[in-house]
Amino acid sequence: MLVTAILSGLVLGGTYALLAMGLTLQYGIARIMNLAYGELIIVAAFLAYTLFATLGLSPVWTLFIAIPAGFALGWGIYGVLMQPLVRRARTPAGLEIDSILATFGLLFVIQGLLLVSFGANFTSYSYLNVAVDVFGTKLAANRLIALALAVVLGGAIYFALTRTLWGTALRAVSVSPVSASLVGIDVDRAARTAFALGGALAAAGGVVISMYQTFTATSGVVFTMKALIIVIMGGVGNILGALSAGLVLGLAETLVATYVDPGLTLATTYGLFIAILLWRPTGLFGRAAR
Amino acid sequence: MLEVQGLSLHYDRHVALDNVSLKVGKGETVVILGANGAGKSSLLKGIAGLVRPAAGSRIRFNGIPIETASPHHVLETGIALIPEGRGVFGDLTVSENLALGAYARRARDERETSFELVFGLFPRLAERRRQFVNTMSGGEQQMVAIGRALMSRPELLMLDEPSLGLAPVVVHELFRSLDLVRQSGLSLLIVEQNVRLSLEIADRGYLADAGRITGQGTASVLLDDPAVKRAFLGAAV
Numbered sequence: 001m002l003v004t005a006i007l008s009g010l011v012l013g014g015t016y017a018l019l020a021m022g023l024t025l026q027y028g029i030a031r032i033m034n035l036a037y038g039e040l041i042i043v044a045a046f047l048a049y050t051l052f053a054t055l056g057l058s059p060v061w062t063l064f065i066a067i068p069a070g071f072a073l074g075w076g077i078y079g080v081l082m083q084p085l086v087r088r089a090r091t092p093a094g095l096e097i098d099s100i101l102a103t104f105g106l107l108f109v110i111q112g113l114l115l116v117s118f119g120a121n122f123t124s125y126s127y128l129n130v131a132v133d134v135f136g137t138k139l140a141a142n143r144l145i146a147l148a149l150a151v152v153l154g155g156a157i158y159f160a161l162t163r164t165l166w167g168t169a170l171r172a173v174s175v176s177p178v179s180a181s182l183v184g185i186d187v188d189r190a191a192r193t194a195f196a197l198g199g200a201l202a203a204a205g206g207v208v209i210s211m212y213q214t215f216t217a218t219s220g221v222v223f224t225m226k227a228l229i230i231v232i233m234g235g236v237g238n239i240l241g242a243l244s245a246g247l248v249l250g251l252a253e254t255l256v257a258t259y260v261d262p263g264l265t266l267a268t269t270y271g272l273f274i275a276i277l278l279w280r281p282t283g284l285f286g287r288a289a290r
Numbered sequence: 291m292l293e294v295q296g297l298s299l300h301y302d303r304h305v306a307l308d309n310v311s312l313k314v315g316k317g318e319t320v321v322i323l324g325a326n327g328a329g330k331s332s333l334l335k336g337i338a339g340l341v342r343p344a345a346g347s348r349i350r351f352n353g354i355p356i357e358t359a360s361p362h363h364v365l366e367t368g369i370a371l372i373p374e375g376r377g378v379f380g381d382l383t384v385s386e387n388l389a390l391g392a393y394a395r396r397a398r399d400e401r402e403t404s405f406e407l408v409f410g411l412f413p414r415l416a417e418r419r420r421q422f423v424n425t426m427s428g429g430e431q432q433m434v435a436i437g438r439a440l441m442s443r444p445e446l447l448m449l450d451e452p453s454l455g456l457a458p459v460v461v462h463e464l465f466r467s468l469d470l471v472r473q474s475g476l477s478l479l480i481v482e483q484n485v486r487l488s489l490e491i492a493d494r495g496y497l498a499d500a501g502r503i504t505g506q507g508t509a510s511v512l513l514d515d516p517a518v519k520r521a522f523l524g525a526a527v
Contacts, residue, residue, distance in 0.1 A: 117330065159416075165389055168382065168386050171379075171381075172379050172382065172386075173388050175380065176377065176379060178373070179339065179377035180376070180379075181339075181362055181389055182338065182361055182365065182370070183339075183442065184362045184365040184395075184397075184442060185362060185393055186362050187362075
């Protein structure tokens with residue numbers, strides 16, 4: 001039972017990590033607190049569901065549509081909704097407040113559209129729901145694929161951000177936008193790229209989630225909250241932090257649900273959140289206060 | 291090479307610069323002297339594109355107008371600014387900082403030679419290339435800042451108070467490095483509180499006060515100027 005719990009925890013944690021990486025890119029680099037982040041996840045989940053139900057398209061193929069579409073959507077939302085806020089913001093704190101209000105509105109617009117199109121019912125589809133033997137225990141094949149996808153996508157983004165000049169430039173913007181502009185980085189474009197990448201990761205996460213979880217048109221908020229908690233636990237803008245905090249949270253939730261009580265998962269999430277913040281106020285890998 | 295004509299700059303209603311004109315020639319080292327709040331930093335920020343100058347200001351670099359250019363465009367023309375407080379990326383390593391210095395299109399192809407050049411000038415950076423910059427001393431961070439600026443292959447290097455917060459020994463070391471940079475043929479525009487040291491490596495200087503240029507002269511003349519001595523060098527000594 002322990003092995004099963006740990007494997008399920010890794011699946012959930014891997015998905016969380018993927019989602020949190022997207023949010024930490026948007027928040028850490030573009031400096032936009034996107035409250036509609038979870039809605040993008042759910043849109044992608046419904047996309048995977050619709051394509052599976054109507055065309056029988058495997059969600060793995062849907063990723064090839066969802067990731068570019070998520071990027072394009074993020075790019076578009078930034079240009080239309082965020083750029084005017086960035087232009088008129090006098091301080092980073094001002095931008096944060098403005099972006100929270102704007103994306104709070106966007107949240108309900110997207111949620112409303114989803115409710116009209118799909119209703120408020122729990123939605124799921126059965127994709128590769130067959131048991132596979134792993135380390136002497138049985139796990140659904142769709143969960144294994146979800147885990148593999150989270151590892152591959154998360155690893156690719158992590159590699160791109162830490163090992164390429166392009167990624168280093170994005171991280172430089174998160175450290176100091178002014179200094180970044182002085183080494184020749186177009187900060188506005190970098191912010192837009194980071195926001196769009198966040199959209200791509202949200203879309204990828206949504207497709208992965210839909211493979212093994214039930215979701216509704218209104219469950220985006222839960223994912224935004226969890227991603228936000230992971231981002232803060234890992235340290236804002238910290239990719240490695242988001243990865244590890246996501247895995248920790250997924251494991252903790254699953255272990256508590258298995259051994260204590262499934263009703264306590266949300267309490268576990270917040271308990272862990274508070275504990276880590278008391279221990280390390282800037283997050284697991286956060287920067288020292290300055 | 292750099293020509294600033296009638297540069298004015300406001301922060302809301304506060305006038306930081308009022309009709310400032312100055313020139314920096316090729317290979318020339320120029321210092322700007324002035325008390326706090328004289329507008330020296332604003333001048334460098336205005337040239338670098340960090341602050342938009344008022345209408346009617348003219349800044350030309352090698353004949354190219356840059357008064358409305360964004361910072362990354364200014365850098366591509368060949369001007370690098372080391373801001374006050376150095377502006378290094380503390381959470382990144384030495385080599386990441388330097389690699390980002392060569393992010394500009396004009397510098398990318400020469401990245402490897404630039405690395406050699408910087409490590410030749412500051413061997414200590416070569417030893418510490420994997421170290422995070424925020425764990426380094428102030429003097430070492432200043433080396434990273436200068437190294438990173440040189441990586442962009444500038445023709446004009448601007449420094450805003452490079453000696454601020456450094457121990458006297460380190461300041462001397464810093465000016466020795468700047469002298470080497472100057473000898474390599476770069477133009478330097480320096481805002482500095484250490485008047486004596488900066489005038490010693492400079493060709494010319496400008497005096498700034500309350501957002502205006504109030505005087506100018508060659509470095510040797512300024513060093514002997516009684517007004518400069520009284521204002522900056524502590525004439526009583």
